Amino acid sequence: MEHFAMVEPGTRVDLSAIDPDFREGLSKRDEEVKRRRDAARDAMGDLQQRLYAEGTQSLLIVLQAMDTGGKDGTIRHVMRGLNPAGVHVASFKVPTPQELAHDFLWRVHRHTPRRGQIVVFNRSHYEDVLVVRVHELVPERVWRRRYERINEFEQLLAEAGTRILKLFLYISKAEQKERLQARLDNPDKHWKFSPADTKERKLWEEYIAAYEDALTHCSTEVAPWFVIPANRKWYRNMIVAEIIEAAMREMAPRFPEVDFDPSKITIK
Ligand code: ADP
Numbered sequence: 001m002e003h004f005a006m007v008e009p010g011t012r013v014d015l016s017a018i019d020p021d022f023r024e025g026l027s028k029r030d031e032e033v034k035r036r037r038d039a040a041r042d043a044m045g046d047l048q049q050r051l052y053a054e055g056t057q058s059l060l061i062v063l064q065a066m067d068t069g070g071k072d073g074t075i076r077h078v079m080r081g082l083n084p085a086g087v088h089v090a091s092f093k094v095p096t097p098q099e100l101a102h103d104f105l106w107r108v109h110r111h112t113p114r115r116g117q118i119v120v121f122n123r124s125h126y127e128d129v130l131v132v133r134v135h136e137l138v139p140e141r142v143w144r145r146r147y148e149r150i151n152e153f154e155q156l157l158a159e160a161g162t163r164i165l166k167l168f169l170y171i172s173k174a175e176q177k178e179r180l181q182a183r184l185d186n187p188d189k190h191w192k193f194s195p196a197d198t199k200e201r202k203l204w205e206e207y208i209a210a211y212e213d214a215l216t217h218c219s220t221e222v223a224p225w226f227v228i229p230a231n232r233k234w235y236r237n238m239i240v241a242e243i244i245e246a247a248m249r250e251m252a253p254r255f256p257e258v259d260f261d262p263s264k265i266t267i268k
Helices: 031-054 071-079 125-129 140-159 173-185 187-192 196-201 204-218 233-251
Strands: 058-065 087-091 118-122 162-170 225-229
Touching: 031 233, 058 071, 058 233, 071 087, 071 118, 071 162, 071 233, 125 140, 125 204, 140 162, 140 204, 162 204, 162 233, 173 187, 173 196, 204 225, 225 233
Parallel strands: 058 118, 058 162, 087 118, 162 225
Antiparallel strands: none
């Protein structure tokens, strides 16, 4: 699968070379934006129906972003048009004591999609090389080994018929400031704000370095990373829908053959 946002496996990621404002010269109100977004969404709906009916392959979409990066908004937009029976969103928060008593992939593995299903990870096993690294929750020798374990885990899923797409919604530090301020200014958004967000913001550069390493070490043929320019929500939504559509087309799910002859059956 080729797309400008894809991290070519084996290449070193430098986020400063990517423009989070990128929009292909398009504007929000352009007819083309609406057309492309709607076309991708419609196609996704059709392909999902085939995936579900076929029941042999599955799709895992991993969403990662800085705070206010737009994970929730992306899920809302992209899921529109999909049949809820075949989609599931799994959100990963601070691990519980029970989760911490296991290896870091334990809690993740049980949420991977079954055949025919699409699962979206809202945060993921990548937190274990991001927040865990930035806050030094485990020693470096422990999180360093995880890149390889993650690649092996994703390889295992791929061999079991799971297509994996990993999307990093990339916003700028200035955009985050605006979004945090908007949460303070609007009473309806207060619930989204946490005073801890301002502490995390101070660690912006550390997070960027951790993201660059994760994207560099873990973009593989079977589970590529995509860096989505995400300062503009309309562009982000369009590109994400297009990437998912393209992957689903490659999966080429087909309605199963039936073992009866419909023309020989009479419904009385
Ligand atoms: P979100 O920001 O995803 O909408 P929350 O505000 O509840 O949801 O944040 C979830 C928190 O859980 C984040 O601060 C994230 O860094 C943290 N978290 C997720 N996974 C881990 C992990 N493996 N170890 C430590 N913290 C984690």
